[in-house]
Amino acid sequence: MLTYRILLSLAFPFVLARLCWRVLRGRETVADLGERLGGGGGRPGAVWLHGASNGELTSARPLVLALMEALPDMQMVVTANTVTGRDLVRGWGLPRVEARLAPLDLRWALSRFRRAWAPSLLIVMENELWPNRIVTETAPVICVGARMSARSHRRWSRFPALAARLLGGFRRLWPQDAASGRHFAALGLPEDRLGAIGTLKSAVELADPDPGLLLRYGAVYRRTDTVLAASTHEGEEDIVLAAFLAVLRSRPGLRLILAPRHPKRGAELAQMLRQMELRFARRSVGEEPDETTAVYLADTLGEMPLWYSLAGVTFVGGSFVARGGHTPFEPAAAGSAIVHGPDVSNFEGPYAALDRTGGAMAVLDGGELTSALLRLSTAEAQEAQAARAREILDEIGSSGALIAEITDEVRRLLGER
Structure with missing residues (x-):
C-alpha cells in the first residue's frame, strides 16, 4: 500500500498537468478540475455510489431507483470518472441524487470530498477498485457486479498483501460470474462476504432517443x-x-x-x-x-x-x-x-x-x-x-432478485450506523 501511495504521489504532477491542459483546451472547466480534487460542496450523510462512466451508471440506474423508493429519506451522490458519465446522471433529474466527478485516488483529495459529504455508505460499481478510496473509507463499502478476468487475477496475484487489504475493505461483493467470485476469494475476500452472482446490466433501461x-x-x-x-x-x-x-x-x-x-x-x-x-x-x-x-x-x-x-x-x-x-x-x-x-x-x-x-x-x-x-x-x-x-x-x-438483495443489504448497513 505504501508503494502504491508513493507511485501515485510521484504521478500526480503529470496527472494535474494533463487535467489543466484539458481545461485550457476547453474540454473541461475549472469547476470540473475542482471536483476531481475533491471540491464542490456536499450533503453530509449521503450514500456514495461510484461508477466509471456511462455503461456502469446506466446499469446502476434501476438500483438507484430501487434504493430511493425503499429509503425515502436517503440522499445520494453519484460520481463518475468522465464528464459524460456525470452529466448522464444529472440528466436523470432525480430529486435526491447529485452527480459529481470522482475525486482522484489521493488521500487528501478523498479527505476533501469526505469532509463535504461524510458518506454513510460507499457502493462501488464493477471494476472500480481504487485502493485509497476503499481502504481509507470509514463507512461500509460494497461492490456490485464485480468482474475479474483471469488476466486481472494474475496481475493482482503479484501483490497479495495489497489485494487482501483492498478486498478486506468490502462488507459485501456481488460478482458478475462464478469465475470472478472464485478469483476474488482466492485473492483474500472472505467467503461469507460474497453475494449472489449477477449483473445489473441485465436491468438496463435505455433512455428514449431524441x-x-x-x-x-x-x-x-x-x-x-x-x-x-x-x-x-x-x-x-x-x-x-x-x-x-x-x-x-x-x-x-x-x-x-x-x-x-x-x-x-x-x-x-x-x-x-x-x-x-x-x-x-x-x-x-x-x-x-x-x-x-x-x-x-x-x-x-x-x-x-x-x-x-x-x-x-x-x-x-x-x-x-x-x-x-x-x-x-x-x-x-x-x-x-x-x-x-x-x-x-x-x-x-x-x-x-x-x-x-x-x-x-x-x-x-x-x-x-x-x-x-x-x-x-x-x-x-x-x-x-x-x-x-x-x-x-x-x-x-433477470436482476430483480439481485436488486432486492442489494437493497436489503444497504438498508441493514445503514441501520447499523
Whole structure:
C-alpha cells in the first residue's frame, strides 16, 4: 500500500498537468478540475455510489431507483470518472441524487470530498477498485457486479498483501460470474462476504432517443439496411469496414453507423474512411447524413440509444480484440440483432446462451462477419434473432432478485450506523 501511495504521489504532477491542459483546451472547466480534487460542496450523510462512466451508471440506474423508493429519506451522490458519465446522471433529474466527478485516488483529495459529504455508505460499481478510496473509507463499502478476468487475477496475484487489504475493505461483493467470485476469494475476500452472482446490466433501461433525431435520421437510414458497429476499439474498425465494403457490393443500400468506444479517435477514423474512399459524415462536428452517406461516424458519447434504435443489426465491439466484449443487453433491449467476435469474456455466460440458442451470431474474423451481415439482410431475420435474444436474456439475466438483495443489504448497513 505504501508503494502504491508513493507511485501515485510521484504521478500526480503529470496527472494535474494533463487535467489543466484539458481545461485550457476547453474540454473541461475549472469547476470540473475542482471536483476531481475533491471540491464542490456536499450533503453530509449521503450514500456514495461510484461508477466509471456511462455503461456502469446506466446499469446502476434501476438500483438507484430501487434504493430511493425503499429509503425515502436517503440522499445520494453519484460520481463518475468522465464528464459524460456525470452529466448522464444529472440528466436523470432525480430529486435526491447529485452527480459529481470522482475525486482522484489521493488521500487528501478523498479527505476533501469526505469532509463535504461524510458518506454513510460507499457502493462501488464493477471494476472500480481504487485502493485509497476503499481502504481509507470509514463507512461500509460494497461492490456490485464485480468482474475479474483471469488476466486481472494474475496481475493482482503479484501483490497479495495489497489485494487482501483492498478486498478486506468490502462488507459485501456481488460478482458478475462464478469465475470472478472464485478469483476474488482466492485473492483474500472472505467467503461469507460474497453475494449472489449477477449483473445489473441485465436491468438496463435505455433512455428514449431524441425523437427529432430519430425521425430525421430514420428517414435517411432504413433500420433493415443499417448496421451499427458499437463501441469499437483500435484494430476492429478496419475489419468491420472491410466486411461492410464486401457486403456493399451486393447490398448497395446498406449503411453503417460507426460508434467508437473512445470518441477522441474520431479524427483517426475519419482519415481511415477517406483512405477507403467511403462517403461519410461526422457527428462530433455537426455533419448530417443524407442518402449518399455510406458511413455515419458517431464519435460522440451518450447517444447510444439513438444508434441502437436506428440499426437492425449491431456488431458489438471489444470482441475482435482482447477487451472481453461489451454488453449484449443494450442492443437486445433496443431490438437490434447481435453479432460479436470471439472475445466475449466480460459476458461469457449471456453470450454462450445467445449463441447456443440463435439469439446472436459469433464470428471469428472479417470473412465470417461478411457472411453474418448477408444472412441478416432481411427484416424477418433481424427481428427473429432480436426477439430470441430478448427472450434468452430475460430468462438468464433477470436482476430483480439481485436488486432486492442489494437493497436489503444497504438498508441493514445503514441501520447499523
